[in-house]
Amino acid sequence: MAAELPEEMLDALAETSARVRDEVIGRFVAPELFHVTLAFLGEVPGTQVYEVGELMRCGCRAQTVFQTSLGPLGIFGRSASAVLWQGFVGGEVAWTALAQDVRRALREGGYAIDGKSFIPHVTLMRRADVSRGVLPMPCIERGGIQRVTLFSSDLSGPYPRYEALESYDLTAL
Numbered sequence: 001m002a003a004e005l006p007e008e009m010l011d012a013l014a015e016t017s018a019r020v021r022d023e024v025i026g027r028f029v030a031p032e033l034f035h036v037t038l039a040f041l042g043e044v045p046g047t048q049v050y051e052v053g054e055l056m057r058c059g060c061r062a063q064t065v066f067q068t069s070l071g072p073l074g075i076f077g078r079s080a081s082a083v084l085w086q087g088f089v090g091g092e093v094a095w096t097a098l099a100q101d102v103r104r105a106l107r108e109g110g111y112a113i114d115g116k117s118f119i120p121h122v123t124l125m126r127r128a129d130v131s132r133g134v135l136p137m138p139c140i141e142r143g144g145i146q147r148v149t150l151f152s153s154d155l156s157g158p159y160p161r162y163e164a165l166e167s168y169d170l171t172a173l
Contacts, residue, residue: 001056001102002035004147004167005122010034012070012141016086017124019136020073024084026128033162034122036088038099038148039106039113052111053150053166059105060148065170066094069142073135074121075128084128085121086138091145095120098170102148146170 005013014031021028044052068091075082088095099118106113150166 001039001041001052001106001148001150002037003098003120003145004035004149006143006146009070009141009143012139013086013122013124016070016073016136016138019138020084020124023132023134023136024125024128024130026082026084026125028125029123030159033160035149035151035162036095036120036122036145038102038118040116041106041111041113044111049150049165051109052106053168055105055109055111056102056148056150056166057168059102060098060168060170062101063094063098063170065144065146066091067142067144068095068120070138070140073124073138075130079131079133080129082128082130083123084125084130084135085123087119087121090142092120094145098145098148 010031013034017028017031068088071087071089073086075084077083103113146169148168149164151162152165154161
């Protein structure tokens with residue numbers, strides 16, 4: 001389950017990704033796959049997609065469209081084989097509330113989600129070698145988070161593939 005990003009943010013992330021390619025070796029995420037994961041469910045039978053979509057809607061009902069900005073680059077893992085990501089500044093309370101409400105609805109519906117702490121970010125690269133310690137300046141852009149989508153993900157091939165199954169628009173202020 002993920003928050004979708006507005007076009008202007010996706011364009012800025014694609015530019016940052018292009019800058020990173022000149023400095024870092026690793027497996028890049030295609031720009032059309034950029035999103036912010038709110039909750040990861042693992043395997044869900046196709047017969048339960050509607051139910052999960054309804055739980056997503058319940059978790060999002062109290063949330064409104066909010067503004068945020070792309071922020072600094074960061075890594076998870078070791079510097080020789082890291083996940084390289086770009087985070088956000090602004091909207092921290094809204095990001096946290098959205099993720100908590102979606103996760104709570106899923107748990108109350110009987111679904112197990114990963115226990116990782118939520119850090120709003122967009123993965124730019126996997127298995128990134130950032131051991132040289134040189135990263136370019138990221139592009140910064142501001143935009144509104146308006147939609148949450150349940151995606152089916154296939155990570156078995158050389159590149160991840162995502163298919164949108166259900167979407168919910170956050171309410172306008």
